[in-house]
Amino acid sequence: MTAIRREDRKGRTFLLTRNLAKGYRVYNEELQMKDGEEYRTWDPFRSKLAAAILKGLPEDVIREGDRVLYLGTSTGTTPSHVSDIIGEKGLLIGVEFAPRVAREFVENVARQRKNVIPYVADARDPSKYNISKVDVVYCDIAQPDQTEIAMENCRQMLREGGKLLLVVKARSIDVLKEPAKVFGEEKTRLEDGGFRILSIIELSPFEKDHALIYATN
Numbered sequence: 001m002t003a004i005r006r007e008d009r010k011g012r013t014f015l016l017t018r019n020l021a022k023g024y025r026v027y028n029e030e031l032q033m034k035d036g037e038e039y040r041t042w043d044p045f046r047s048k049l050a051a052a053i054l055k056g057l058p059e060d061v062i063r064e065g066d067r068v069l070y071l072g073t074s075t076g077t078t079p080s081h082v083s084d085i086i087g088e089k090g091l092l093i094g095v096e097f098a099p100r101v102a103r104e105f106v107e108n109v110a111r112q113r114k115n116v117i118p119y120v121a122d123a124r125d126p127s128k129y130n131i132s133k134v135d136v137v138y139c140d141i142a143q144p145d146q147t148e149i150a151m152e153n154c155r156q157m158l159r160e161g162g163k164l165l166l167v168v169k170a171r172s173i174d175v176l177k178e179p180a181k182v183f184g185e186e187k188t189r190l191e192d193g194g195f196r197i198l199s200i201i202e203l204s205p206f207e208k209d210h211a212l213i214y215a216t217n
């Protein structure tokens with residue numbers, strides 16, 4: 001049984017993930033019992049991964065048992081759902097460079113979940129969290145040079161045939177340029193770096209001027 005559930009309510013689709021930390025909420029999300037299991041609602045207005053899945057990213061892009069390098073955990077909204085999806089056999093290595101935010105991530109997420117290892121580190125210096133190969137690199141750090149940062153992390157830690165999920169916030173890269181142009185340029189940057197683009201998912205109406213690029217090495 002997959003850890004993700006879809007529900008249709010009044011013509012709208014909602015996502016839920018099976019809660020690995022029973023009884024705990026991370027961002028005041030709703031908890032619901034379904035078929036004897038506890039699920040957490042997954043808000044696409046708070047999580048770009050949920051938005052991307054609702055807009056067509058394959059639901060099984062991250063799977064049970066996967067090792068995920070997550071760059072830019074913030075306080076843990078999306079990482080907590082990734083932790084639900086990969087389950088007890090998976091591992092999420094979470095990197096966040098802002099110490100106060102990283103502390104909240106530890107309190108809210110890592111403490112209740114054995115499959116999460118937090119690092120307070122700069123994603124520009126992967127030697128600080130040198131880990132063995134992962135199946136997925138998820139990058140959401142909203143930095144102008146984030147594509148380079150993501151690619152360097154992949155070169156060092158993504159297994160061959162692994163997946164890169166890169167959140168692009170157009171305004172963080174160039175406030176004046178048309179978002180579609182920024183997404184195209186980041187796509188080219190990835191292709192020049194040897195990645196194959198599988199899809200580019202624009203995240204409106206959940207997030208304005210954002211896209212998620214799904215690529216493989």
Ligand SMILES: C[S@@+](CC[C@H](N)C(=O)[O-])C[C@H]1O[C@@H](n2cnc3c(N)ncnc32)[C@H](O)[C@@H]1O
Pocket residue numbers: 046047048049071072073074075076077078079095096097098101121122123124140141142143
């Ligand atoms: C948009 S938020 C991430 C939201 C989170 N991914 C989620 O969906 O719940 C971006 C985060 O990346 C962190 N960040 C930015 N640059 C970073 C870097 N170079 N290394 C590590 N973390 C970074 C910021 O401190 C911030 O918490």
